[in-house]
Amino acid sequence: MAARNKARKRAFQILFEADQRGADVQSVLADWMRHARTDPRQPPVNEFTLELVEGYADHIARIDELLDTYSVDWPLDRMPVVDRNILRLASYELIWVDATPDAVVIDEAVQLAKEFSTDDSPAFVNGLLGRLKDLKPSLRRETR
Numbered sequence: 001m002a003a004r005n006k007a008r009k010r011a012f013q014i015l016f017e018a019d020q021r022g023a024d025v026q027s028v029l030a031d032w033m034r035h036a037r038t039d040p041r042q043p044p045v046n047e048f049t050l051e052l053v054e055g056y057a058d059h060i061a062r063i064d065e066l067l068d069t070y071s072v073d074w075p076l077d078r079m080p081v082v083d084r085n086i087l088r089l090a091s092y093e094l095i096w097v098d099a100t101p102d103a104v105v106i107d108e109a110v111q112l113a114k115e116f117s118t119d120d121s122p123a124f125v126n127g128l129l130g131r132l133k134d135l136k137p138s139l140r141r142e143t144r
Helices: 003-021 025-038 047-058 060-070 081-096 102-116 121-143
Strands: none
Touching: 003 025, 003 047, 003 081, 003 102, 025 047, 047 060, 047 081, 060 081, 060 121, 081 102, 081 121, 102 121
């Protein structure tokens, strides 16, 4: 598995854990980093995972607003927890990380949905991220 793929998966797991526990995502990130330093079986949190989680944390409110606005028939609080956190992570990377091609972000998010969520989730994730990709130029202007 490629390093960035693993990093995205870890970032997703951190966001998911924070959501499930009702905890601050940065606190969960700090727990993961501390655990990696004290347990040799726990892989370290790499730089890309750190960048993704901290980037998401910097834009939490805007990302949740976008997902709530553009998801058809699925308010954020009613989305499956897995889908919500895959979308949060991918939305951050899609809108704010220029180094990753949009198609890669969407494909990686769809793969996470295939691995961790329902049979309907990959199409939902793909559709919503495709909509955000189409709106990306205006969404970026709105966030500045």
